[in-house]
Amino acid sequence: MFAVFEKYLQSKASFSEAEIAQIKAASLPKTLRKRQYLLQAGDEWSYQAFVTSGCLRTYSVDAKGAEHILNFAVENWWTGNQESLTTGQPSRYYVEAIEKSTLLLFRKEDFEQLRREIPSLDEVVNAILYRSFLASQNRIHAAISYSAEEKYREFLRLYPAFAQRIPQYMVASYLGMTTETLSRIRRHFV
Structure with missing residues (x-):
């Protein structure tokens, strides 16, 4: 499991064997079953989480019980709740x-200490934060200015493998549309 993360790190920056060993010593492996929660609303989040295999979703549930998916995370992506991590407030x-x-x-x-002690790791994290900010900005722009068809087209362009891997009702939730609307749009793409 750690070998996946080491390969990821080495693809982003240069790390010595001692630095990799230090990072490995701080890592906590976690396995989740399908439909198992890593985090539930109301709990405080206090980790950085790197996905070595599988797929997760981050979502909220509104007062009517509808789910709203914020993002997905697959291999070599990070997940969790940065708001709760930063503020200490429940997720x-x-x-x-x-x-x-x-x-x-x-x-x-532990992660903050690693960032202080390993400049390459800090650089990697800063680059991730920057890309995450840009991705969030682009997602907001798409949500407020694209048609449903344009949203789906952009989703397929950015995440082509997700269309096969993620259930359509989750894709619809992520795009802010009903499953019926997504089904209608998908018929035009066939």
């Missing part, structure tokens, strides 16, 4: 495994 979101998944968790304090 508003659920993080659930869509498939059997394996992750590496890092306690907040």
Whole structure:
């Protein structure tokens, strides 16, 4: 499991054997069954979580019981709840495994210490934060200005493998449309 993370890190920056050993010592392996929660709304989140295999979703549930998916996380992606991690407040979101998944968790304090002691790791994290900010900005732009068809087309362009891997009702929730609307749009793509 850690070998996946090491390969990921080495693809992003240069790390010595001692630094990799230090990072490995701080990692906590976690396996989730399909439909098992990594985090539930109301709980405080205190980890950084790297996905080594599988697929997870982050979502909220509104007052009417409807789910609203914020994002998905697959291999070599990070997941969790940065708001809860940063503020210490209970999470508003659920993080659930869509498939059997394996992750590496890092306690907040341990991860912050690693970032202070290993400049390459800090650089990798800063680059991830920057890309995450840009992705969030692009997602907001699409949500407020694209038609349903344009949203789906952009989703397929950015995440072509997701269309086969993630149930359609979850894709619809992520795109902010009904399953019926997505089915109608998908018929035009066949």
